Amino acid sequence: MLTACGVDVPAKGKHGACPICGGTDRFHFIDDNHHGDWHCRQCDQPNHGDGLDLVARAKGITILTAAKQVADVLAIPFPEPKPVKEQPRTVKPIAERIAELVAKSIRGESPYLARKGLQCPNQRLLQNSLLLVTQTLDGTITGAQTIKPNGEKRLVSGTQKKGSFILASEIIGTPDTIIITEGYATALTVSQLHHDGTVLSAIDESNLLNVAELVRTQWPESKIILAADNDWHKQGEKDKSGKLKKNVGKIAADKLTELL
Structure with a gap:
């Protein structure tokens, strides 16, 4: 079997050249239990083993590869490892x-x-960043927004933005006036100036309409004020990509006024 695997050994019980390190008579092929047992006086430790070890070391392959070669010689189907x-x-x-x-x-x-x-x-802080919990009108927590000291904003993975908002003032009963802003800083500013209304931050301008529609459905008689950002710019002014700037906040507010 060893010869069929490309490993030449002396007869059982005899000495000869080592298939691993060479020489003339340093290798002893013992094979007492028909396992191909061997011993070499010059090989690095371990300097003994069975036939499978010998095939692997003589050919410079892994034990698993040697086992597959032996199985091929003996025509034994080698079980494929089960996928984890x-x-x-x-x-x-x-x-x-x-x-x-x-x-x-x-x-x-x-x-x-x-x-x-x-x-x-x-304010609630996490590693010096603002941690702002988002929710729906029924109080269901939908995620959170973080704002770093440099103003970088990010939604926590898995946050449901559509229709969610950040509370800047408490909702008590049926509010007479609901003020909806884009960002949280604007919402805080408005809440400090307007003590009689409930102030919500829609996170950004793309969510203003979603929040406003839900508020209108929940409280059809309440007054809704949209405090959208006035993104003023000079006529013909372009953004970093070379496109003409738009007053996105005002456009969104005008559109919402028509729809509501």
Whole structure:
């Protein structure tokens, strides 16, 4: 069998050249139990083994590859390793993940808001970034937005933005007036100036209509004020990509006024 695998050995019980390191009589082919047992006086440790070890070391291959070669010689079907079943990832519900982030947060003053002149010492912070929980009108937690000190905004993975908002003031009963802004900083500013209304941040201008429609459905008699950003620019001014700038906030507010 060893010869069929390309490994030359002396007769059983005899000495001869080592298939691994050469020489003339350093190798002893023992094979007492028909397992191809061998011993070599000059091989690096381990300097002994069975026939499978000998095939692997003589040919410079792995034990698994040697086993396949032996199986081919003996015409024995070699079992293919069973594929490891990938365990399905268990994704925690978004509300549970946000609760864990909230538990890790601390209360303090946001550098981002401070740069905008807003003194709000009781904000929820996570690694110095604002952690703003998003929700729906029935109080369901839908995710969160983080805002770094440099103003970089990001939604936590899995956050449902459409129809969700960030509370800037508490909702009590049926509000007489609901003010909807784009970003959270604007919502805080408005809430400090307008103490009688409920203020919601729609996260960005693309979500203004979604939130406004849900508010109108929930409270058809309430007054809705859209405090969209006035993205003013000079006529003919272009953005970084070379396109003419648009007053996106005003366009969105005008469109919402028509629809509502």
